[in-house]
Amino acid sequence: MPIPLLDLKRQYIAIKDKLDKAVLRVFEHGHFILGPEVAELEKKIAKTCGVKYGVGVASGTDALLLSLRAAGIGPGDEVITSDFSFFASAGVISRLGANPVFVDIDIDTYNLDPAQLERAITPKTRAIMPVYLFGQLMDMDPLMRVAQEHNLIVIEDAAQAIGATYKGCRAGSIGHLGCFSFYPSKNLGGAGDGGMVVTDSDNYHELLSILRVHGANPKYYHKIIGYNSRLSTLQAAVLLVKLDYLEDWTEKRRSHAKVYDAAFKGTAIKTPVAKDYSYHIYNQYTLAIENRDELVTALKEKNIGYDIYYPIPFHLQECFRSLGYRKGDFPVTEKISSMVISLPIYPELTVAEQEEVIETVKAVSA
Numbered sequence: 001m002p003i004p005l006l007d008l009k010r011q012y013i014a015i016k017d018k019l020d021k022a023v024l025r026v027f028e029h030g031h032f033i034l035g036p037e038v039a040e041l042e043k044k045i046a047k048t049c050g051v052k053y054g055v056g057v058a059s060g061t062d063a064l065l066l067s068l069r070a071a072g073i074g075p076g077d078e079v080i081t082s083d084f085s086f087f088a089s090a091g092v093i094s095r096l097g098a099n100p101v102f103v104d105i106d107i108d109t110y111n112l113d114p115a116q117l118e119r120a121i122t123p124k125t126r127a128i129m130p131v132y133l134f135g136q137l138m139d140m141d142p143l144m145r146v147a148q149e150h151n152l153i154v155i156e157d158a159a160q161a162i163g164a165t166y167k168g169c170r171a172g173s174i175g176h177l178g179c180f181s182f183y184p185s186k187n188l189g190g191a192g193d194g195g196m197v198v199t200d201s202d203n204y205h206e207l208l209s210i211l212r213v214h215g216a217n218p219k220y221y222h223k224i225i226g227y228n229s230r231l232s233t234l235q236a237a238v239l240l241v242k243l244d245y246l247e248d249w250t251e252k253r254r255s256h257a258k259v260y261d262a263a264f265k266g267t268a269i270k271t272p273v274a275k276d277y278s279y280h281i282y283n284q285y286t287l288a289i290e291n292r293d294e295l296v297t298a299l300k301e302k303n304i305g306y307d308i309y310y311p312i313p314f315h316l317q318e319c320f321r322s323l324g325y326r327k328g329d330f331p332v333t334e335k336i337s338s339m340v341i342s343l344p345i346y347p348e349l350t351v352a353e354q355e356e357v358i359e360t361v362k363a364v365s366a
Helices: 008-014 016-029 036-049 060-070 088-095 114-120 140-149 202-211 233-243 246-264 292-301 318-323 331-337 351-365
Strands: 053-057 078-082 099-103 125-129 153-157 177-181 195-199 285-288 340-343
Touching: 008 016, 016 036, 016 233, 036 053, 036 195, 036 233, 053 060, 053 202, 060 088, 060 153, 060 177, 060 195, 060 202, 078 088, 088 099, 088 318, 099 114, 099 318, 114 140, 125 140, 140 153, 195 202, 246 285, 246 351, 292 340, 292 351
Parallel strands: 078 099, 078 125, 125 153, 153 177
Antiparallel strands: 053 195, 177 195, 285 340
C-alpha cells in the first residue's frame, strides 16, 4: 500500500463532524469576509504565541510581505535572510524593491548561521528575517544582539514553526513581527491558503490591519496603497477546530521523529539535530544522505512519499542572478541542498508504515 508524504484525508476523517459543523456555521451567518471566526482565531493565536495581537492575512507569503511593508522596507533597502528556505522568504523582499542579502546556514539546524550576520550588514541593511526551517527556531540570542546593536527590525519567518519554542519563548514572540502560514501541509493547516502576523506593537497591528484591506481606513478612504489580503472566514473556522488538536498532533510528530532517530542511529544518515534550546515541532522530518538519488529511486519503487526541501539555494536561483552571487559563496547551503530529503511524519502515520519507511531508507544507507 502506498505511504503518502502527508495524508490530510485521515486528519479530516478523525475530526469530520467538528469541521463540517464549523464550516456550516459560516454559511449560516453569512459573514464570509473578516467574520467573527477570524477575530476569534487572531486572539487565540496571539495568546498561543504570548503576544498582544494577531492579524489574519491571505497566506504565509502575504504575512511576510505585509510585515515588510509595515516595517517600512522599500526600494534600495537590504534585508538579511537565510540562503536556504522556501522561495517566499526571499521573493517578498524583492517584490518591495529591496534586496535580499543571503547568509549561509548552520550545519546542524539548517537555519541561518548567526556567526555570519555581522559580515552581511551594510549601511543599507534595515531588517533581518530569520527562517525557522522544518519546525525549529534558530539560535536567536546572538541574532537579537546584532539587531539591537545595529537598530534592525526582526521579522520572524515562522511559517513552518507554529508552537515551536526557543528557551521557552514561542515562535513569533521574539522579534518585532512573527509570520505564520496555514498552508494545508503545515502542522496547523487550513483547507487552502491562509496566514497570520503576530506582534506586540500597537502601531504594527494598526498598520497591518489597514494594509490587508487595500490600505483603507475607514472603508473607501485610502491614505496608503495596500493589498487584498484577508484571511477567509471559512479558513478561520477550520483552523479554530484544528487549533484544539495542535499540541497533540505535534507530540505525535515528535514521537515519530524519535523512532526515526533511533532507527537511523549508527548509519551514514544525518538525522535532524534538535538543539537543547528548542522545542522542535517537526513540520518536516528532514535527513541528509550522500546517495540521495539512490534513496529517491528506492522510495519511488516502494510508493513511499518524500520531498526535497530545497534543491536549489537562493543564491543560485536564476531570478537572483543580478545580485551577483556565485557558486561556492555559501558552501554549507550548497552541500546540504544536495543531500536533504524529507520523510512522512504526519500524526496519523501508522507503526507499520513507519517501519516500512525505515526499512527502505536503511537498505540504501547500509
